[in-house]
Amino acid sequence: MISRTMLGPQRTVTTVGSVLSRLDIGSGPVCTITAGWQEREGELEELQRHVNRPTRELSLYHRAEEVFSRNPDFRDAYHRRQKTLKELQRLYRRRLAHAIAALEELMRERGNDMLIQNERRAALRALRTLDRQHLRRIDHIHAAFVQSQETMLPADLMAHRKEIAGLVADSSAVLIAGGHVELLLNRLRLFDLATGLKARPVIAWSAGAMALSERIVLFHDNPPQGAGIAEVADRGLGLFSGVLPLPHAGKRLRLHDSERVSLFARRFAPARCSTLEDGTALTWIDDRLTDAVSAFRLTRSGALRPVKAA
Amino acid sequence: MNQLLEDLLRGSPNDESIKRFLESNTFPLSAPDGVTFVYYGDADAVLLQHWIFGLPSSQDLERASGTDLWHLTLELPADSRIEYKFDVVKDDVNEWITDPLNPLTAEDPFGHNSVCRAHGYRRPGWTEPDSGSRPGSMEAISIDSRYLDGPRQVTLYLPARFRRSRQYPLLVVHDGEDFLRFADLKAVLDNLTDRLEIPPMIVALTQPGDRLKEYAGDPDHASFIARELLPHLNATLPLENDAKRRCLMGASFGAVASLSTAWRYPGLFDRLLLLSGSFAFSDIGTHGRGPVFDPVVRFMNAFRKSPGTPARKLYVACGVYESLIYENRSLVPLLQANHMDVRFREVRDGHNWENWRDRLQDGLSWLFPGPLWMVYE
Structure with a gap:
């Protein structure tokens, strides 16, 4: 039985220690992944106080920097891919703004109900299609990169992968912290962690939970610049299936605006959009949700409903 | 009534x-x-x-x-x-x-x-000290200035979780101590950084000696910033080596000092945040603002004649209840015609520190967008 838990932000309400202690995993060391903290990676004093057992930081951020500095051709190819993804994201954003504007205009329309409802549904379908197409294009770019590098991956990268796989296999659990979600996801991919993580108990919070979900959706309804349109950014590792985690949803989303909540829920269905706030814990055992604490699901009606365990 | x-x-x-x-x-x-x-x-x-x-x-x-x-x-x-x-x-x-x-x-x-x-105005929450925001730290340095005759005290703001292993953008603030005292700059920087609306940045808070001389388009002040302060900061702090990641900021005469420094040393500071700038000029005859403005007008007239491209991205704001709105409105098309990306804000406020405080979120997050969309801690 493999358990996987996603938690809310750990900054003010730290629950990772108590969640870990409830897992039936013995007292062995746990691996930590804090690559999302970037240059602060591995600063574990605070976390160790809560975890209260030996930790092994996998240092994905620093290992990647080392690999890049030793293998400039690989680094350049990697950066070219990132540049292409960034440009693709920019172009997607251009289309997204129009797709959202069309839907919002139709939401404001009054008149013949059936006609308008049909057009609204069509606009939502167009939006979902755009998200799907974007994800497919991202997949193609990743696949092309993997194919181009397949036979020429740096030896030190392969050595790191092997060492990391060993550390993960020997650990009693893996803890994945939040931070920069794109960077974290890229490092998880670079060191080929998807397979290893599937075989170990995992506790992930905030961006860590996002990186392990099926789709990475970036969101903020009230940014200081720009329109605040949620955007699909990548595919995650897919360890948390069927759920779209929304860390800091209370701060980032207008959860009292039922129209926005409803649109969010319908746009990303069938994934269940779930808030991750301080104290939230959702635990799956062998893909069955067995425990749910302080999590709310965004629903098609625009209301928030408590997430319930099976 | x-x-x-x-x-x-x-x-x-x-x-x-x-x-x-x-x-x-x-x-x-x-x-x-x-x-x-x-x-x-x-x-x-x-x-x-x-x-x-x-x-x-x-x-x-x-x-x-x-x-x-x-x-x-x-x-x-x-x-x-x-x-x-x-x-x-x-x-x-x-x-x-x-x-x-x-x-x-x-x-x-x-x-x-x-x-x-007035009806509808609310003090923005991000301007108020918030114990939930990680605080940056302050330290004082002294720089011997050849251009300004003697040592100059500069206060440095280092963002929360400052690490020497990381490189930071630089913001140089004119009237820095006044911004701290009257515009809650420390709380604003702490809050905007903590909310990920701006990246962690190093802020150098400068204070003038003879303000009406040094901030009135004075070449010696520009040289102090460009040839003494910036090299010192580059040598002692982990700063990004990119003009796009350096900004000069000031209000009133401080905005003139910012523009003058960028104009006299183009390519060093690619971002400017100019609040209620005292950009007095004369097309012909006298300017009518008194002798204090004489050097400002000399500088502004020279700038208007030959603006060049002192910076490429400029945030310019002014209250509509201040007389300087005319000069600020006049400046914008000139900047735009010279290939500068300008965001101009007119606000219903006057020539005062709280007006300038209230502009900081919009200005700083436009000039230095934070990692809001990517970071979920």
């Missing part, structure tokens, strides 16, 4: 009913159609003194018949914020005081003013 006040006065109020009225309302009385200023006390005359360009700066309050209650209603558009004082005249003696009925005051280097918030 405000409806609440009108209702009171219609009932021939006595001292007791007036006191009840004063205790149960906040002043000035604010409504969608305007603001009513109220003073209660024995006086020969009471005048509202304010700094709204375009309105008479001194206006009489009217005494309600048979009472010591004085009032004046101004049509003030929604979202406005103004600063004011009362001039209370008694026995031929004038006394300028803050509004005794209004606890809101703003401080500046010359003292306190009362603050009037």
